[in-house]
Amino acid sequence: MKRSEINSILDQAISFLDERRFLLPPFAFWSAEDWKGRGEECKDIPAQQLGWDITDFGSGDFDKMGLFLFTIRNGDVEDARGKSYAEKILIVQPGQVTPTHFHFLKMEDIINRGGGKLVIQLWNSTEDKGLADSEVAVMCDGVERRVPAGGKIVLEPGESVTLPPFLYHAFWGEGETVLVGEVSRVNDDRTDNYFHDPVGRFPDIEEDEAPRHLLTMDYPSYYSHAGDATGGAY
Numbered sequence: 001m002k003r004s005e006i007n008s009i010l011d012q013a014i015s016f017l018d019e020r021r022f023l024l025p026p027f028a029f030w031s032a033e034d035w036k037g038r039g040e041e042c043k044d045i046p047a048q049q050l051g052w053d054i055t056d057f058g059s060g061d062f063d064k065m066g067l068f069l070f071t072i073r074n075g076d077v078e079d080a081r082g083k084s085y086a087e088k089i090l091i092v093q094p095g096q097v098t099p100t101h102f103h104f105l106k107m108e109d110i111i112n113r114g115g116g117k118l119v120i121q122l123w124n125s126t127e128d129k130g131l132a133d134s135e136v137a138v139m140c141d142g143v144e145r146r147v148p149a150g151g152k153i154v155l156e157p158g159e160s161v162t163l164p165p166f167l168y169h170a171f172w173g174e175g176e177t178v179l180v181g182e183v184s185r186v187n188d189d190r191t192d193n194y195f196h197d198p199v200g201r202f203p204d205i206e207e208d209e210a211p212r213h214l215l216t217m218d219y220p221s222y223y224s225h226a227g228d229a230t231g232g233a234y
């Protein structure tokens with residue numbers, strides 16, 4: 001992806017979040033220059049992969065296959081006394097697919113926080129990480145829903161679903177742009193995601209202009225206490 005495309009997606013996302021009155025913490029709006037001047041007191045931000053995360057999954061076509069996320073809170077999976085939970089905000093466009101994947105550890109609630117509908121396609125997984133042909137049962141706001149393998153559930157604004165580990169899911173918006181919340185177990189996206197068909201989780205960026213704000217994958221290039229932090233979460 002070109003940096004100019006990422007910058008314009010960021011601009012549109014910030015306007016959309018503003019319209020929906022969804023407010024972000026201060027570090028969301030730090031510039032690359034701000035990051036260069038920051039000290040160790042901010043090291044949890046890259047370590048926990050907090051912040052902007054935009055990907056086209058290597059598709060080259062963000063509108064068809066891609067996802068916008070901001071990780072608001074997360075912890076360290078290795079730290080038994082640390083945060084055991086995480087929260088993200090996602091923006092999903094009509095017809096914009098997040099490809100079929102599951103998580104090894106993360107259980108997540110996916111919440112339609114307003115806008116269009118969110119369609120989620122579901123499969124159980126087999127022992128060898130295939131798509132099972134068995135019926136899928138999920139909890140949606142305290143009510144069980146059952147669909148055949150590869151069946152879809154549609155979340156209207158206000159509705160949510162709980163996705164346990166090893167449950168394959170793909171999703172996209174319908175009708176209009178959807179603001180999607182994610183409340184989950186603490187997670188490390190560098191190791192916890194398994195895609196049924198191999199995709200690139202993080203975009204290759206062509207630097208045709210300066211970054212408006214840093215993505216989580218940019219921290220090591222601008223912030224001296226970023227360690228080996230890369231990537232983001234969904």
Ligand SMILES: [Fe+2]
Nearest residue numbers: 103108169234
């Ligand atoms: Fe997921």
